[in-house]
Amino acid sequence: MTLWQRPRLRINSLRSFLSLFLASTFLSLALAACGGGNQNTTNNTNNGNSTATKKQDVEITLVSFAVTKTAHEAIIPKFVEKWKQEQGQNVTFKQSYGGSGSQTRAVIDGLEADIVHLALSGDTEKIQKAGLIEPGWEKDVPNNGIVSKSVAAIITRTGNPKGIKTWSDLVTKDIKLITADPKTSGVAKWNFLALWNSVIKSGGDDAKATEFVANVYKNVPILTKDAREATDAFAKQGQGDALINYENEVLLAQQKGEKVDYVIPDVNISIDNPVAVVDKNVDKHGNREVAEAFVKYLFTPEAQQEFVKLGFRPVDETVAQSKEVTDKFPKVKTLSTIQDFGGWSEVDKKFFSDGGIFDQIQLKNKK
Structure with missing residues (x-):
């Protein structure tokens, strides 16, 4: 090998090295660029998600x-x-x-x-x-x-021609009472309990309460499905002399311009x-x-x-405690709650289950 050939070998080697270096550098830059592109895509996606997190209807x-x-x-x-x-x-x-x-x-x-x-x-x-x-x-x-919450009210015909003042007046033979069926209406369960409670809080026992409620239901010509139907039967169809319903129903009717006579008995129940x-x-x-x-x-x-x-x-x-409320709602002297009856589990079992006191009363009245 001649002397002039050695430098040429080195030059070739240097050129090869430079080529590899430039290629490597270019590749690194390209990868960096790709990496930057992926990061931008993630940010865009996050921005999109931010918009997507808006609460739907x-x-x-x-x-x-x-x-x-x-x-x-x-x-x-x-x-x-x-x-x-x-x-x-x-x-x-x-x-x-x-x-x-x-x-x-x-x-x-x-x-x-x-x-x-x-x-x-x-x-x-x-x-x-x-x-x-x-x-x-x-x-x-x-x-x-x-x-x-509300309390039970006795709604009467205009002028209260039957002179109804309290629960005990509902057993009078010439009075027809409209109420819903406690088997299908929660309101009617409260109505039943209001009647029952009036005897218990007056010193009576279960036997006297059963007798009293049975006599009241003898005067019920029809048991409607719910409180709304009971109100319609009384107000629109003219059935009955009295209606037991929520106090709030009476007040609402008055607000609509209807003339409604009613009584809030002093012995009552908190309808919760x-x-x-x-x-x-x-x-x-x-x-x-x-x-x-x-x-x-x-x-x-x-x-x-x-x-x-x-x-x-x-x-x-x-x-x-506002004046509007104290003026609007009369005070009730004796107000019972469902807890006084042991809670709804006990009430349903005793009064409204199949064969319970309500069924017994209905069966007795049919005889």
Whole structure:
């Protein structure tokens, strides 16, 4: 090999090295560029997700007993507007109203209620026992779940021609009384208990209470399905001389311009109406947040004022002490609660189960 050939070898080697170096550098830059491109794509995706997390419209199904319809129709728009302003989410409500007992069975049988507002805690407990509501539901909201309440009223014909003043007057033979069937209506259960309670709180025992209530029901020409039908039978169809119904129904009728004569007996019962979220259904529908928010909203002074406007006695103490409320609702001297009867489980078993006292009274009266 000649001397001049060695430098050429080195030059070739250097050229090879430089080529490899430049290629490697170019590849590194290309990879870096690709890496930067992937990062931008991730950021864009995150930005897209941020937009996608905007809350979608949600639907709530409210199932309630008949006489609450007007109250909820006033309250729901207020909640919808408030939720839209605070959460930026549209909420629509599907509503179902009917007898509390019938509504309870409908929910158990498949009506997918997200919220139930029923005439009595016993109906809510039945839905719980069916596995749709978790135990302890009454502890998740204020006031043990009782969101509206009233007392029993005796509605008479204009001028009260029969001179009805208290429960004992309803056994007079020439008086026809209209009330709903406690087998299908929660309101009617309260009516029955108001009659029964009037004897017990006056010193009578179960035997005297049974006799008195049986004599009252002898004067009932028809048992309607729910409180609304009872009111229609009395007011629109002209049946009967007296009607037992919620005080709030009377006050609502008066607000509509109807002339209604009525009596609030001094011995009465607190008609307590619970509200609850139906756990199984809200989890299925993915709307628990809104459902729970609506239930809690019902306890606010704003919502309670709407109940008051429609004749319900408020559960919020601030509202209850207002002059509007004290002027509107007469005081009741002796006011019992469902707990005085041992709770709804005991009440249903004793009075309204198959073969219970109500069935015994009906059977006796048919003879």
